[in-house]
Amino acid sequence: MKAVIIIAIAFVLLIPIPVFADPHTIETANDSGLTLECGTQCYTPNTLTVDVGHIVTMTNTDETGIHTFVSGNVYGFTAIPDGEFDSGMLNLGESFDYNANTVGKFPFYCSLHVWMQGVLIVQEAEAEEETMMEEQKDTTSWFSWISDLFSWIGF
Numbered sequence: 001m002k003a004v005i006i007i008a009i010a011f012v013l014l015i016p017i018p019v020f021a022d023p024h025t026i027e028t029a030n031d032s033g034l035t036l037e038c039g040t041q042c043y044t045p046n047t048l049t050v051d052v053g054h055i056v057t058m059t060n061t062d063e064t065g066i067h068t069f070v071s072g073n074v075y076g077f078t079a080i081p082d083g084e085f086d087s088g089m090l091n092l093g094e095s096f097d098y099n100a101n102t103v104g105k106f107p108f109y110c111s112l113h114v115w116m117q118g119v120l121i122v123q124e125a126e127a128e129e130e131t132m133m134e135e136q137k138d139t140t141s142w143f144s145w146i147s148d149l150f151s152w153i154g155f
């Protein structure tokens with residue numbers, strides 16, 4: 001029994017730790033091909049921002065339909081692809097990897113269900129660092145606000 005537990009623990013330790021930090025995935029909502037009700041959530045997330053050079057995995061997770069991810073614009077019910085990416089037909093569980101090597105804002109849609117629309121934003125790598133620094137600054141000012149408050153109360 002002891003040996004079994006030790007082996008079990010050894011196996012757990014051998015399992016590589018998956019990287020959850022930055023998956024860059026876009027999925028399709030359930031029933032998104034059957035009804036327009038998914039609205040701005042037909043693709044989840046509806047808007048994704050990544051650094052240039054990263055890979056975006058676009059996956060059909062909708063059990064009820066075949067979908068595509070095509071970059072371009074939809075005017076009414078007329079879709080006009082811009083040629084940046086086109087996943088082709090994706091069955092349930094199939095995915096398409098897009099190498100985001102072009103900086104820009106890429107609206108995309110499903111060519112079979114044009115109400116399914118999302119936006120992929122590809123930004124310069126420095127932009128993300130700037131955003132992080134901004135967030136850090138915000139946190140710093142929040143801390144100083146709290147400490148100001150405490151000193152005002154008399155702590």
Ligand SMILES: [Cu+2]
Nearest residue numbers: 067110112113
């Ligand atoms: Cu679709």
